[in-house]
Amino acid sequence: MHATSVMHARPFGAVLFRVCAGPPLRHVPAFKATHRVHGPRNTKRRLSWTHHAGPPRAIPSQGLGVADVVALDELIDHLTAARASGSFPEAVAKNLLSFDRGFWLRLAARRDTASSEAEAESLTQLASDVMLLVDEMVKESESQVQRSSRLLQRVLEAGADGDSGQWQLPLSTDKRRAMRGVMAAHSTQLDEAFVTSAMAWIRKSESDSIEGMALLLRKVLQMFAGCSLLDIQPGGQGRPGVMDAFLEADEEQWTSMLQDMAGKQGSSGAELLQGIQVMMEHVALQGAAGSQAQRVQIEYLNELKTRALNAFSNAQGTDTAGAT
Numbered sequence: 001m002h003a004t005s006v007m008h009a010r011p012f013g014a015v016l017f018r019v020c021a022g023p024p025l026r027h028v029p030a031f032k033a034t035h036r037v038h039g040p041r042n043t044k045r046r047l048s049w050t051h052h053a054g055p056p057r058a059i060p061s062q063g064l065g066v067a068d069v070v071a072l073d074e075l076i077d078h079l080t081a082a083r084a085s086g087s088f089p090e091a092v093a094k095n096l097l098s099f100d101r102g103f104w105l106r107l108a109a110r111r112d113t114a115s116s117e118a119e120a121e122s123l124t125q126l127a128s129d130v131m132l133l134v135d136e137m138v139k140e141s142e143s144q145v146q147r148s149s150r151l152l153q154r155v156l157e158a159g160a161d162g163d164s165g166q167w168q169l170p171l172s173t174d175k176r177r178a179m180r181g182v183m184a185a186h187s188t189q190l191d192e193a194f195v196t197s198a199m200a201w202i203r204k205s206e207s208d209s210i211e212g213m214a215l216l217l218r219k220v221l222q223m224f225a226g227c228s229l230l231d232i233q234p235g236g237q238g239r240p241g242v243m244d245a246f247l248e249a250d251e252e253q254w255t256s257m258l259q260d261m262a263g264k265q266g267s268s269g270a271e272l273l274q275g276i277q278v279m280m281e282h283v284a285l286q287g288a289a290g291s292q293a294q295r296v297q298i299e300y301l302n303e304l305k306t307r308a309l310n311a312f313s314n315a316q317g318t319d320t321a322g323a324t
Contacts, residue, residue, distance in 0.1 A: 064102055072106040080126060092133045099134055144193040151182075151189050152197050155220055158182045167216055176250050179220070183227045190228050195221065195292045222251055225300035228293070234282040240275040246304055254307055262315035269312040276305045 064072070075098055082091035107127055114120035158178040160167050171179070183190060198221050205213040226247045233239060242261075246254060262269065280301045287294035 064106065068102060069106060072103055073110070075103070076107060076110060076123075076126070079130065080122065083126065083129065088129065089133060092130060093137060096134065096137060099130065141193075144191075145197055147189065148191075148193040148197040151186055151194060152201065152220065154186075155179050155182045155223075156216065159216070167212075169212065169215060170252060171216075171219065171250075173250075176223070180223050180227060183223060187227065187231065190224055192288065192291050192293050195224060195296055198224070199292060221296050222300060224293075225297050229279060229283075229297060229300070232279065232282060234278050239279060240271050242272050243275040243279070246272075251303070254304065255311070258308055258311035259315075262311045269308055272308055273305065276301055276308065280305075 075095060079088070079091055079095075082088045104127075107123065111120055111123040111127070114123060156167075156179075158181065159171055159175040167175075198217050202214045202217045205211070205217065226249075230244065230247050246257065249257060258269075261272070280298060283294055283297045283301070287297065
C-alpha cells in the first residue's frame with residue numbers, strides 16, 4: 001500500500017475525529033480496556049470484622065471529611081433500605097463507582113460501632129451482598145469488554161486490505177461499506193461497551209503516537225453513530241426520510257449532499273434541520289444519561305446540524321448576491 005493520505009473532510013469534535021497523516025496502518029493490536037472497581041474482591045469468604053461490646057466509641061475519620069462521612073452514611077442507609085424493598089441489585093448498579101476504599105472503611109466503622117448485635121450482623125451481611133454483586137458486575141463488564149473488543153477488531157479487519165493487512169486512509173467506499181456491514185450484522189452489540197472499547201483504543205493509540213490508528217478508530221465511532229441512530233424512531237414525530245440518507249452516508253459525503261440539497265430551488269433545509277433536532281432531543285432525553293454512546297451520537301448530530309446550517313446559509317447568501 002502507498003503512504004496514507006490525509007482526509008480532506010473538515011474534522012469535527014474532540015471525540016470523533018482528528019485529521020492526521022502517517023504510514024500505512026497494520027492490524028490493530030488487541031488493546032484491552034477494563035474498568036476496575038476498588039474494594040474487596042475476595043467474595044469467597046465472609047467478612048470477619050469483630051464487634052466490640054459496650055457503648056459506641058468515637059468513629060475514626062480514616063481520612064474522610066465530615067461531608068464524605070455523611071454521604072457514605074446516606075449510601076449505606078440507602079443500600080440497607082434497598083435490600084428490604086427488593087431493589088438491591090439496581091441500587092448497587094447505580095452506585096457502582098461509589099464502592100471505593102472510603103466506602104469500605106466507613107462500612108467497617110459502622111459495623112464496628114453498631115449499637116446491637118443485630119445491627120452489626122445486618123451490616124456484615126450488607127457488605128457481603130454488596131461484594132458479591134460488585135464482583136458479578138465487574139466480571140460481566142469484563143466479559144462485555146472482551147466481546148466488544150472482538151467485534152471492534154472484526155470491524156477494523158473489514159476495512160483493511162486483505163493481502164497486506166493495512167488500511168488506506170481515507171477509506172474507500174467499498175471498505176466503508178464492509179465495515180458498516182459488520183456493524184449492521186451485530187447491531188445488538190453496538191452498545192456502551194463497544195463505544196468504551198473504541199475510546200480506550202483511541203487513547204492507547206494516541207499514547208503510543210499511532211495517530212493514524214486513532215483516526216481510523218474515530219471513523220469507526222462515526223459509523224457507530226450513524227448505524228445506531230438509524231435504529232432510533234423518535235416517538236410521535238418520527239424521523240424524516242431525508243435523514244436516512246445522511247445517516248447511511250460517510251461524513252465526507254455530507255458537504256456535497258448538502259450543497260446539492262441547498263442548490264435546489266425552494267429548499268430551505270427545514271425538514272432536515274427539524275429531523276436533526278427531533279433526533280437530538282430523543283437521544284438527550286431517552287439515551288443513557290452521561291454515557292459515551294450518547295456523547296458520540298450527540299456530537300455526530302451536532303456536526304451534521306452545523307454543516308447543514310452553513311450550507312443553506314451560504315446558498316441563501318449566493319441567491320441574494322445574484323439577485324442584486
